Amino acid sequence: MEMELIRTYLSWVRIPEPSDRVYIQECCISFDTPKSEGGLFVDMNTFLAFGKDYVGWNFEKTGNPVYLHIKQTKKPIPVDRPLKKPTLTVIGFDNQDPEYDETYSIVILPDYVTFPFPSTTLPDKRSTISVRLAVDVILSAEGGAEWTEKIASSTADKKQVSEYAWNLKQIDNAVIIPPSGWKCAKCDKTENLWLNLTDGMILCGWKLWDGSGGNKHAIEHYNETHYPLAVKLGTITSDLEAADVFSYPEDESVTDPFLADHLAFFGIDFYSLQKVSI
Numbered sequence: 001m002e003m004e005l006i007r008t009y010l011s012w013v014r015i016p017e018p019s020d021r022v023y024i025q026e027c028c029i030s031f032d033t034p035k036s037e038g039g040l041f042v043d044m045n046t047f048l049a050f051g052k053d054y055v056g057w058n059f060e061k062t063g064n065p066v067y068l069h070i071k072q073t074k075k076p077i078p079v080d081r082p083l084k085k086p087t088l089t090v091i092g093f094d095n096q097d098p099e100y101d102e103t104y105s106i107v108i109l110p111d112y113v114t115f116p117f118p119s120t121t122l123p124d125k126r127s128t129i130s131v132r133l134a135v136d137v138i139l140s141a142e143g144g145a146e147w148t149e150k151i152a153s154s155t156a157d158k159k160q161v162s163e164y165a166w167n168l169k170q171i172d173n174a175v176i177i178p179p180s181g182w183k184c185a186k187c188d189k190t191e192n193l194w195l196n197l198t199d200g201m202i203l204c205g206w207k208l209w210d211g212s213g214g215n216k217h218a219i220e221h222y223n224e225t226h227y228p229l230a231v232k233l234g235t236i237t238s239d240l241e242a243a244d245v246f247s248y249p250e251d252e253s254v255t256d257p258f259l260a261d262h263l264a265f266f267g268i269d270f271y272s273l274q275k276v277s278i
C-alpha cells in the first residue's frame, strides 16, 4: 500500500470524546475478546470492537479502514514457578489464573496492512501523533460499567438505532449550518425546525393540534426525496444520545450512532459544543 493512501486512511481516525462509547472488552457481535485467537479489532472511528470474523463485515458496512488490534497471549509459565495442583477443582473457577501479555498494532483494511504499535512510526509525524493520542484515549477511556449504564439508559427511553444511520449518504451542497438564526427554507418558521441529515435542508416540522408548530415542510421534503433522517435543531448538545433524531421511513425517534460525523459534514463541530445547544 502506498504511503499516500495510508495517510488518507489514517485521517479517518478520531480521538474519543467523553460522549463516545468506547468498549474494547468484547466484540459487539460475537463473543471474541482480546484473548481470542484472532484478537480484537477496535474501529478507530466508531470505537466499536470486532472479532476477526466481523471486522471485515464492519469495514464493508461502514468503510472505516483503521483498527486498533488488541491481542492478549498467555505468558509462558516460568520454570522456577511450577504449576501447583489445585486442591479443589471448581468448574468455571480457574485458580491457576494465567498472566497475559497484551500487544497492540494498527491494522488497515482491506489488506490488513499492519503497523506494530507503538514501536514503529507511521508514515508521517502528524498521523503518528494523532494515532498515538487516539490509542491512549481508547485504552484509558474504556470502561465496561459506563457502557452497561449507557445501554440501560438508552434501552429505557426505547430509542432504536436507525438502520438508515449506517450507510447514510450525505450530499455535499457546501451547506454550512450556522449555530443560530435558522429559518425554514420554504416558509418563515423559525421554530420547530429539522435539519435533514442527507442534504442539510432546514425545514419546519408538523403542525400541532393548537395550530402552532410548523407547516410540515420537513416531511414533505422526505416524501419528495426519501432522505430518511432529520435532527431537530435546538436538541443537539454534547450529549449525543439526547439529540432528537427522527427517521421518516421508520416513523419514530431513533438513535444515530454516527450523528457526530453526520453533523460534522454540515460544519457542526459537535465536540466543541459544551453547554451550547444547536
Ligand SMILES: [Zn+2]
Residues within 6 Å of the ligand: 184, 185, 186, 187, 188, 189, 203, 204, 214, 215, 216, 217, 218
Ligand atoms: Zn416551513
Ligand SMILES: [Zn+2]
Residues within 6 Å of the ligand: 045, 258, 261
Ligand atoms: Zn463516520
